[in-house]
Amino acid sequence: QQQVKQSPQSLIVQKGGIPIINCAYENTAFDYFPWYQQFPGKGPALLIAIRPDVSEKKEGRFTISFNKSAKQFSLHIMDSQPGDSATYFCADSDNYGQNFVFGPGTRLSVLP
Amino acid sequence: ETGVTQSPTHLIKTRGQQVTLRCSSQSGHNTVSWYQQALGQGPQFIFQYYREEENGRGNFPPRFSGLQFPNYSSELNVNALELDDSALYLCASSLHWGARETQYFGPGTRLLVL
Numbered sequence: 001q002q003q004v005k006q007s008p009q010s011l012i013v014q015k016g017g018i019p020i021i022n023c024a025y026e027n028t029a030f031d032y033f034p035w036y037q038q039f040p041g042k043g044p045a046l047l048i049a050i051r052p053d054v055s056e057k058k059e060g061r062f063t064i065s066f067n068k069s070a071k072q073f074s075l076h077i078m079d080s081q082p083g084d085s086a087t088y089f090c091a092d093s094d095n096y097g098q099n100f101v102f103g104p105g106t107r108l109s110v111l112p
Numbered sequence: 113e114t115g116v117t118q119s120p121t122h123l124i125k126t127r128g129q130q131v132t133l134r135c136s137s138q139s140g141h142n143t144v145s146w147y148q149q150a151l152g153q154g155p156q157f158i159f160q161y162y163r164e165e166e167n168g169r170g171n172f173p174p175r176f177s178g179l180q181f182p183n184y185s186s187e188l189n190v191n192a193l194e195l196d197d198s199a200l201y202l203c204a205s206s207l208h209w210g211a212r213e214t215q216y217f218g219p220g221t222r223l224l225v226l
Contacts, residue, residue, distance in 0.1 A: 032212040042201050043217030089154050093211030098168045102154030
């Protein structure tokens with residue numbers, strides 16, 4: 001069964017730090033790799049996504065770095081804030097390009 | 113807010129019972145996907161509906177079934193509930209189907225099976 005691996009499982013940083021979350025995927029047939037952010041009691045929400053024709057994408061304080069040869073992509077959060085404390089999921093497309101396979105999630109805590 | 117709503121927010125059932133969960137998609141979104149999220153895990157794809165037809169299914173047994181209606185609402189039905197069905201059930205709507213489409217998730221229904 002197709003898997004998406006994430007690391008670390010949990011992460012604690014001080015305010016202003018730069019947490020980095022890594023994702024390893026299997027399916028290379030499709031070209032869209034999103035990160036979703038989920039707060040307690042809420043559904044996941046799209047944070048940022050990348051297509052592998054670029055190696056990096058920035059949106060505000062959030063950056064995705066993409067390494068196509070290694071089949072990995074990472075989320076960097078610059079100047080992290082306590083409000084960034086949430087669970088982050090990366091996703092890959094399924095083998096039919098129909099839907100997403102989500103990673104197990106990384107729980108981020110940003111201390112004030 | 114995503115504009116996707118789900119009801120009820122919480123539900124308690126006993127093993128063997130049946131349950132219906134409801135979702136209201138964003139207006140104009142022809143696709144709805146349902147996911148099961150166990151505690152501490154990522155969402156797992158159950159099935160997807162596009163224009164009222166099932167358009168794909170994950171690794172879930174037939175006792176998980178669904179419906180999509182013309183008014184952008186949909187249902188997830190689970191028969192013969194098992195303890196392992198306890199989870200957060202999420203629906204997500206998108207304009208079209210496909211792994212390049214942004215999916216807008218609802219807040220979920222938390223189901224507890226005793």
